Amino acid sequence: MKTYQVPQEIQDANTLEQKLELLKHIGRSFSVFRIDCGSCNGCEIEIFAAITPLWDPERFGFKLVANPRHADILLCTGPVTRQMYYPLLRAYEATPDPKIVVALGACGVSGGIFYDAYSVLSGIDKIIPVDAYIPGCPPHPASIIYGLTTALGVMEQKLQKVSFEHDGDLPPLVEDSVLGNTLFERDLLVQAKKLMSYVFGRKLFDKYISALTQSGNTKDAKATKISITEAMRVEDDPRYAECMGILHNEIYTQYVSCEEEDKIELHRVKWGAK
Amino acid sequence: MMKLLDISKKYGEITHKYPFEPYKVCENFRGKPAYIFDLCIGCAACGIACPSNAITVQLNDNQSKLIWEFDCGRCIFCGRCDEVCPTGAIKLSEEFELAVKFDKSALIQRGELDVQYCTTCKKPFSAKRLVKYSFDCLSKANVSEKRLEEAKEYLCMCPTCKKTATVATFTSGKEMVIE
Amino acid sequence: MKCDKFIEALSTRVKVLEVTRQCEDQVTALVELNDLPEAVRFLYYDMGGYLTTMVPNDERSINKHYALYYALSMEGGKMFEGDEIAQDEKCFVTIKTLISPDSLVFPSVTPLVPACVWYEREAYDMFGLVAEGLPDKRRLVLSDDWPDNLFPLRKDAMDYRYRPDMKDHYMEPEYEFLRPEGSGIIDVPLGPLHITADEPGHFRLFCDGDTIIDADYRLFYQHRGMEKLAENRMNYDQMGYLAERVCGICGYAHAIACIEAAEKAINLEIPARAQAIRVICSEIERLHSHLLNIGLACEVTGNYNAFMHIFRIREYSMKLAELVTGGRKTYGNVVMGGLRRDITGVEIKESLRILHIIETQVDEVWDAVMDDKRQMSRWKGVGILDKQVARDFSPVGPNIRGSGIKRDTRYDHPYDFFKQIQFDVAVVEGGDVFAREMVRYMELKSSVSIIRQCFELMPQTAIIVDPTFHVKPENYALAYVEAPRGENVHWIMQGSAQKVFRWRCRAATYNNWPSLRFQFRGNNLADAALIVCSLDPCYSCTERVTVVDIKSKKSKILTHSDLKNFARTQKESPLKDLR
Amino acid sequence: MQIIYTLFLLASLLSIFLYKKPLLAQKVGFGLASLISLYATLFFFSNLGETMTWKLPGNFISSPLFRLDSIEMFFSFLVSLIAFAVSLFSFDYAKFYEKKANLAVFASLFNAFILSMLLVIASDNVFSFMLLWEVMTLISALLILINDGKDASKNVMIYLGIAQIGAFCLMVALLIMASFAGSFEFSKFADLNIGFGMSITLFVLLLIGLGSKAGMFPFHVWLPIAYCQCPSNASALMSGVMIKVALFAFIKFSLLLPQFAWFGYILLFMGALSCIFGIIYALASNDYKASIAYSSCENVGIIFLGLGGAFYGLGIHSPLIALMGFIAAFFHILNHAVFKSLLFMLSGNVFTATKTRDMDALGGLHKKMPITSIIFFVAAISICALPPLNGFASEWVIYKTMVMGGMDEGIASRFFFTLSIIALSITGAMAIMAFSKMYGSVFLGIARDTKCVEEAKEVSFIRLVPLALLASLCVGIGIFMKDVIGMLSKIVLTLIPQTSQSVYGLISMPLIIMIMLLCAIIPFVFLYLLKANHKAVRVTEPWACGFLYNKNMQIGSNSFTGDIKKALSFILRYEQEIKIDGYFSKAVYTQKAHDLFWDKLYAPVIHSIMVIADKIGIFQNGRTNLYAAYILIYLCLVLIFGYYYL
């Protein structure tokens, strides 16, 4: 698809040397013009959040300007929708040379989730040359501050391309099961995730397994009940406590033969109330 | 006016020193997905789950390696990859300082995994690690030795050959190999 | 049952060909093409309905026709006290009609119900369906350089990745504005790159000096083609994330509306804890969105100090979101059947602390702002939305509540956990900027109390149901969520293979835009940005539309792998569609 | 001296004789006019301060005497100076009217007009003055008619109507004065023995009679109508000098009356009203020529303020204030003649290039007509009284006069003088708006109506020469203001009895210029020291918020003043109307700024006259026997009247 060709005049005035020269001048005072090329607004709001008292980039001489003619840095967000293509170019041309273009957010960097839809052009760098990329969806205000300071050379870039090419011998990936059947762990983890999501579910899983191993004999339903109940009692967080009980009642009982009384009674106790 | 002045006085200066002091995000912040190559088995679950297709798992040109590639620039930090990864090879970190200058390729992480060739048709179909992992799982899941043997053979076949083999098994009157 | 009353009344007016029920409070009535305007008008004005959404659909693969669905929320006209339908009778009635692919013409409803204007303009853009008698036939959604005879949402129109060539940038075709006739007028462009509008949208203000004579606008700068994208590239689990990126401010409301539409279509009930957390997150979103808007309403008038302090407080709400969901803006925790992230006790404790901070500090700053006579003079009497205009255009959210009409989806059609929660609907008379900001402030307070109630009432259940449900092709349903700006309505018709057949996402602002022109008139140029801001517009919301499906070769390696069982259980949802 | 008048007469006759060859007549007529007026300029200039008399040979109605005293000489100089520039300008410009009128007539009338003005100034006798005054009015009316437009006859009738009211008042005043003096010779009018009441009455009559001609408020309504109607060279002459002739006559006659401070107050009051209303209407107008015309009213007001000071000074026997006042008034008369005729000629250039007078259609003319534009810029700065040009110089003297007047103890004087200062400063603020708007919307930006502007091109050299001449006069008078004031004070001193005062404490224009130049160096020094980036400016589209730029986006003359018109709607009667039909249609917007005095004063009068005329029309129905009956009735009445009284 035919897109914008940067005119020779602008290209000549935007060589790398000139940009580095510019960075020297704007190190302590830089004006930023925001261009929203059809982003979802999230990045804009985070830019707004970044200029608030908590972050205050004015410390470094940051200034949000209303007009591209005053700008040193163009902060572009969004996947460049078809409609924003023309305004983007107008703003780009209206900005004095040399200029720094920063692509912000997943969409700005590469089109993000919209990268192949019919009415986006997927990323600022498909249209105009981009000098710095700040990924994030949307980027955290700290991330924006970091990105801008990095672009200006105040901070060092942390990310480098990482490539693992040597596929060596594998360590054993599967740990031994506490009950001698990995299906137990599998079901346990699935249930834990269902109860408390993947983030906390894994923690719950760990807590449960460690409580289970505390009991000495993991296959003894009575012993495990005691150790799980104890673990639930000392647990600060009522949610974890309750969920450990649920796990025990629902999964453990399937793998170890249990009586009804071996289940933990959950509704009688207010957990984590201490 | 006086009220606002009072408020300013009351709360003082609250600006965080960042970037001159490190900033601490909340626990479980959804930051950059960290890739632990050693744990990756090349199952491509993350690639399928990823809503923005930031993770791609593809064979390289000469079909010798399975390339796992993650483009941080396209990532929307939803954490689906973390959620679906069976081995924990990809986990959301709390890292948020992701900006790069001039060269966009610094946003890319990639891993090359050896390919498993199909025992029957010699075509590549999966990562070696995946096959090994599958076998390990089966071997620790109370599966009988005999079945394990059968599974091992079966695991090293590509889907097409597997289909053929299954058809052959059925026609020969044997039972399904796997539970 | 619910809704029957309306269908009966409707059948006395027009011939109802067929009635289908989607769920308890949603009914669709098929009418003949020529009866369409009368049917919609009857329900809208005579029976007290508000236009919720209108969905054009390409159903040629199902019934060889294009279909139009006019969904009306039956809740009463609400123009005066008591003009409201009883709480247990409120429901959604959808008027459906079929259009033959040979004619592609349908009678326009707009002359009778002005609220339909944008929907019918969009129907032409996306499907090529011509509304006969539509007073405003300009392009709405697609860019001006889009080829004339390409209608992207038709199933057979094009690949979702097809991008027609761009023009040279100085050759951009010009949009035709409704420029007032007469001389001595200056066209002031506001946007797409304007400092007060954080998103692109072009408002053409026709001014004499500082007075706005009339205004017109060209929006949809953020048309990203999401609907197409969703129909092609995405499965249900990915759609939630796409829906969340419909908008960066009220994204979460979109995400739940979208997922709930899919859930409603198959009558899937999610666990109560998940419901509560959805409500908590959406109320957190309301907190930061309203704080944002009040802050911006100060900022566009030049009151930086108040802006800065309000944004300082807003950071607490962002912190709250970060704490509860792991992300400041995109919460990313909705999946079909429930949630992806739980809230534990530690977080609840911390959240309650932050809520207390927000509550007290908001009061302080609001008091200070209310004390400022200058600020009040900038807000009061500016950008008045007349009550009758509001009735005619079905705006939503604080926009209509500021005009004294008590419309709130949480109250009219309580969804999720709202059935168990007590709250007051904030309604302020006046219709000016001040009234709208006042509504926002009151909602801020009620949001805090809703979140507290949710924390208290949240049951200890799982947060997701077993992934054993099946989607049913051609089922459709409407889901509605009261986002900070008003109700977001998503309509999903399910398709086969884990994909949607048609996803219609109607953002709150979409209903608010058409009446904006009448709010501009007669105000000052200085107030233009303020008026736009007080609408709390979400450009990107309005301009969504399109998503896609790619996943291809790479996944096939796995598809038939031996790990089927492992995959199914351990990685629940992502691999479901691989079966 | 007589030779000048004769030459003008000859030139006029010669041009009319070339009736058959209009183009030649134009060349000859205007060429001669410029030569003669150049000679006249030099002649009058060299004789400034001298006195000359001249009697018309023969016994033509009480043998009119013509007399040039120092102020007459000054005004004659002014007339011939402007006449020189304008006729040089017309040499090429008049061609534009080739199709509309016979150029020979035009040239002839032009010469006759200059002649009539010179003679009015010189006449020293009530009869000849009134006669010439009417001739001048008539010729100017004919000049207006040269440009045969839609409402030409109606517009001329308005002009003539107001001129007749004025002439009537003037005549009454002069006759009363003559009856007091017992002579029709002006030289016998001195030291009239008139009481306060009668003086005031006469003064007011004179003010109405001559003020109406000068375009004083509320008789300003004819200004835009007549000036917009007539060719620009004629309006340049009319506004540049005809108004000054009226002012001259006013000064001359009112000085003949016994002096009272109230003369000053009346003048200050009328001047303040004139300048405020004049500039408000100039500001509200979207027609550049009308706007310039209205600003004549404003400037006449300013001159009246100066005169007010002078008359007040005379009234309270304070020669210093009187001196300052007269200097201020004369200085401003000179300046106004220069820049106003310059502006009218420039407007002629714009009109011939674009064929439109609507500022909302123009724009971007600088690129087509750079020299006209730059001269316009100078003229605009000058008329806005901005330093360091001549407008500032004269207004400064006026301010100075008023401060001196306002320092007196009397409450009345303080009141009138302070109010006048305030009026003057408001006028200044609005003049800036009016002329920056005019300059901006005509010459800057981009064309609003491309059709009009596209074909515009710079006018010929010969037309630019007089413009450049006047522009350099604007600058020159500004710089050498001390010398000009010195010259003026010599002339003015003849008007004031007990002439011992001299002007002191004047602002030094060269100092201002010097300091401004000094300041101008500073940015360059800083730019050099700090090594600024001097790279060439890259040209892009105007920034319209990212949207496609369109020419309607630049501010037009109407909406530029939208706010101020709204704020002043109690005077301007700025009416805005928005018609909206349904939710989805285009709005229809109409706005109009009315002239309050036209609406409230003139329109009803004209309307009632029309009604009365209609009613009278009943008698005039064309039947012969009815007319015979009228004659019979008349005869009977005369007979009865004669019978009883004779």
Added chain:
Amino acid sequence: MDFFYLLIQLVSAIVVAPLFDGISRKLRAKFQSRVGPSIFQTYLDLLKLLKRGRTKSHSTSYIYQISPYLLFVSAAAMFCALPIVYGAHSAFLSQFSDILVLLYLGALFRFIFIVAGIDTANPYAGVSASREGTLGFYTEEVAVICLVVVMMGAGSTNLSFITTLIQEGHYGYAIPSFSVAATAFLWVMYVETGRKPYDLAEAEQELQEGVLGEYCGKDLAIIDVAILLKQFTMLGFFLVIFIPWRFDNPMLSLITFLAEVGFLYVMGVFIDNFGPRFTINNGIKRTMLFALSIASTSLALYIMGI
């Protein structure tokens, strides 16, 4: 020698003005609970602008090119008209220090500003130009009424003369009309500095900085300095008439003057930082009427001879 001092007066104002701007920015940030820029930020901003490239719209003409210099010249000349380092004793220079010269140089500034705005053909610049003119209309009369009282009371339009008069106690606050005029005049001068809530012509949110919006690079830097100078002149105008502190040593009086003006400028933050901007149609009119009535009172007092 006087000329030399005048040059020092001008240059030192140019050099010092950004510092006070920086201080007021810092103070503003403190009110907003944040750190804010360093107090030298304005210098850095201006220096950066000098180094930047420039773009302009194709509609512009020579006015665009010369207007920064013209604006600077008029603002600088206005500043020179303030008798700080020279006084009535310097017969030559004190001629220049005239209230009317100052007012009309201000008018020249406004004229150039308006013309420059229209020249860019930018809608916001145009509206900004219109507002500048309208604002001038509102402020001029109040300013002049106050000045009339002073001029007539002191009997001269010459600033250095008036200053001397007031300093020597022949004229001043003992006269009610003078002290009443002072309050109204302070209001006008604050409006003339073009800071919030009266920054209508350059309002960032509404007009995207109006006329300044189309200027960039060194042009913008010059205009910025010109505007700073104008703000200083306006505050200085008030000080010179109503709080004249002058010493025999020109440098001493210059330093005290700059400190005074800077103090006023920084104190402006208390108005500038709180509350929103006015609208041109109502807000200004209302506050103007208030100031106008004060000014008229002082005028009435003067007319009655009090």
